[in-house]
Amino acid sequence: MIVSGIATVHAPTIALSRPSGDGISAIYDSFELLREEFDTTKPDLVIVLTTEHIVNIQRTLVPSFCVGMGEYHEIVREFDLPADKTIPGAAEPARDLVEYAFANEFDVAHSAHIKLDHGTVIPLHYIVPDFGTPVMPVIFNTVFPPLPSLRRSYEFGQLIGRFIADRLPDKRVAIIATGGLVHAVGQVPRPLDYSFDERFIMALRENDLDGIMSMKQSELDALGNGTNEIRCWLALAGALGPSWKPVVVTQESGNGPHMGMYQMKWEKAA
Amino acid sequence: MSLVEIESLIYDIYRGSRAAEFKASPSSVIEEYGLTNNEREAVLGQDYALLYELGVHPMLCMYLARANGLTVPAYLGLVGNSAAKISSMQIER
Numbered sequence: 001m002i003v004s005g006i007a008t009v010h011a012p013t014i015a016l017s018r019p020s021g022d023g024i025s026a027i028y029d030s031f032e033l034l035r036e037e038f039d040t041t042k043p044d045l046v047i048v049l050t051t052e053h054i055v056n057i058q059r060t061l062v063p064s065f066c067v068g069m070g071e072y073h074e075i076v077r078e079f080d081l082p083a084d085k086t087i088p089g090a091a092e093p094a095r096d097l098v099e100y101a102f103a104n105e106f107d108v109a110h111s112a113h114i115k116l117d118h119g120t121v122i123p124l125h126y127i128v129p130d131f132g133t134p135v136m137p138v139i140f141n142t143v144f145p146p147l148p149s150l151r152r153s154y155e156f157g158q159l160i161g162r163f164i165a166d167r168l169p170d171k172r173v174a175i176i177a178t179g180g181l182v183h184a185v186g187q188v189p190r191p192l193d194y195s196f197d198e199r200f201i202m203a204l205r206e207n208d209l210d211g212i213m214s215m216k217q218s219e220l221d222a223l224g225n226g227t228n229e230i231r232c233w234l235a236l237a238g239a240l241g242p243s244w245k246p247v248v249v250t251q252e253s254g255n256g257p258h259m260g261m262y263q264m265k266w267e268k269a270a
Numbered sequence: 271m272s273l274v275e276i277e278s279l280i281y282d283i284y285r286g287s288r289a290a291e292f293k294a295s296p297s298s299v300i301e302e303y304g305l306t307n308n309e310r311e312a313v314l315g316q317d318y319a320l321l322y323e324l325g326v327h328p329m330l331c332m333y334l335a336r337a338n339g340l341t342v343p344a345y346l347g348l349v350g351n352s353a354a355k356i357s358s359m360q361i362e363r
Contacts, residue, residue, distance in 0.1 A: 054329050058281055059274055076285070143329065186332035188322070189350045225328060 002164055003041040004174035005240045005266035006034055006127065007233045009252070010051075010119045011180060011259040012079050030250035030263045031126035037265060038127050043174035045090055046128060046135045047160065049232040049239075050120045051142040051179045056111065063109030064148035065156050067101075068137035069094040076117040087116060087124065090134040093168060097136070100163045106156060114139065123178050133174075140235070142179070142228040150220075151213040153231035157238025164239070177236035179229025181260030192224045197260055200230060201249060204264065207242050209234065226260065233264075244268050275304045276326050279313065284333035292337070318345060319352030 009027065018028045055076055057063065070089040077083040098110045114137050116124075124131060138160070141147055148156075164173050181197040184190075203212050213234065220227055244266040252261035279300065282288045292299045300310050312320040316338055318331045328349075335345035 054281065054327065054333070055285060059277055059327070143327065184328075186328035186330075186345075188328075189346050 001169060001171070001173065002161070002175060002240065002244075002268075003043055003172045004037055005177075005236055005244055006037070006123075006174070006264070007177040007179075007236055008034070008123050008127075008263045009180045009259060009261040010122050010178040011183075011261060012118045012122070013259065014122050016080050016082075016122070016125055024252050024261065026250050027252045027261060027263065030248070033248065034127050034263070034265065035129075038129070038174065041172065041174065043133060043172045045093060045168070045171050045173045046124070046133050047173060047175045048120050048124070048135055048137045049157070049160075049175065049177040049235045050116075050137055050139055051229045051232055052139055053117050053119060053185075054143060055115050055117045056139055057141060057144065059144050062141055062144045063139075064141050064152070066109040066111050066114070066139040066141075067094050067098050068114030068139070069098065069110050070112050070114060073135065073137060074113075074115045075121055076115050079118055081118060081121050082125075085131065087121075087131045088134045090136040093171070094136045096167055097160065097163050100167060101159060104159060104162075106159050108156070119178050123176055127176065138235075140229075140231045142231060143225070145217070147217065147228060148231065149213075149217075150215060150231060150234055154209065154213055154234040154238040157235030158241070160235070161239035161241055175236055175239055177232040179232045180226050181230060181233075181262050182223050183226035183258060183260040184224030185226045187225055192227075192258070193222070194258060194260075196223055196227070197251075197262065200233075201246075201262065201264070204233070204237055205246050205249075207237070207245075209237060229260075236266075240266050272304050272306060272309060273325050276309055276313065276321065276324070277330050279303045279305070280326070280330045280334045280337075284330075284337050289337055319349050322349050322352075 069091050071091050072086040072089050075081050075083045101108045182192050182194050203209050246264050247267045248265040250263040283292045322331045
């Protein structure tokens with residue numbers, strides 16, 4: 001069963017130890033709350049719906065969704081990530097998810113060797129004590145077009161939700177979606193419509209996602225290439241379903257580049 | 271135009287294990303990839319704007335800049351200025 005649903009930005013500007021000074025701060029406070037949530041809900045499996053930064057996917061072979069079935073996961077050497085450590089995998093439930101997907105008309109890819117970058121490791125560093133809980137990464141192609149549609153990403157999340165209910169009734173599963181809202185990575189700087197962030201958060205709050213999921217890729221492209229990462233947030237909303245409500249929203253307003261820095265936690269309605 | 275080859279080269283430098291080798295002898299590493307002369311010159315000349323124009327993924331353009339010791343703001347300044355120049359040239363035409 002699902003015990004926790006969290007969505008969080010993963011910008012590499014988030015340091016692994018809280019810096020002093022005037023920089024970003026709300027995110028660090030929020031990570032402390034999310035860590036408490038983890039301690040309270042005590043998951044024994046963490047599914048991370050994560051984005052791609054050209055680590056596991058290259059233009060030569062582009063799966064839309066890829067389930068990490070490794071016994072453990074390496075950490076990519078970048079920024080200050082602890083690349084000498086590994087993160088325990090969840091090979092058996094990951095394989096079960098792939099088979100469940102195939103049986104339910106969802107042909108996902110799978111990999112025995114997913115490498116985790118800042119997009120996964122920064123949230124896990126803050127939320128999961130000592131990387132001590134098995135992690136099943138699920139990578140979304142958010143970089144090489146054509147990308148999976150927003151609706152299909154949501155539907156994949158729904159399938160994950162059904163899988164957990166059907167096949168993992170006794171496991172305590174936390175799902176963490178990672179990614180920023182409106183932002184661009186490496187693109188020529190240009191003005192972006194940051195008001196979309198609020199529209200997206202409101203749609204999640206009201207569980208009224210049809211308008212968002214009907215957006216064309218060209219509309220998303222206008223919001224910066226990083227905005228493709230909302231696919232992971234939508235998949236989490238799909239996995240949780242309408243009985244879960246967003247209860248905490250953090251918006252980082254500190255210094256630094258605009259990276260669509262939001263966090264959200266869901267709670268199951270009583 | 272060998273987009274996949276340029277991207278493979280940058281991937282191998284930034285994500286793979288060829289960073290030191292590339293730093294020591296960039297031209298010999300580049301020889302192993304099927305790049306055209308222009309593309310080879312763009313990589314060796316650190317012409318991120320041209321690579322960007324050729325369609326190399328913006329993330330990989332940025333990774334190459336990082337591998338060459340540039341900060342992200344410096345990289346964005348380079349591709350931004352170049353884009354502004356190109357657009358003003360188009361207006362003049």
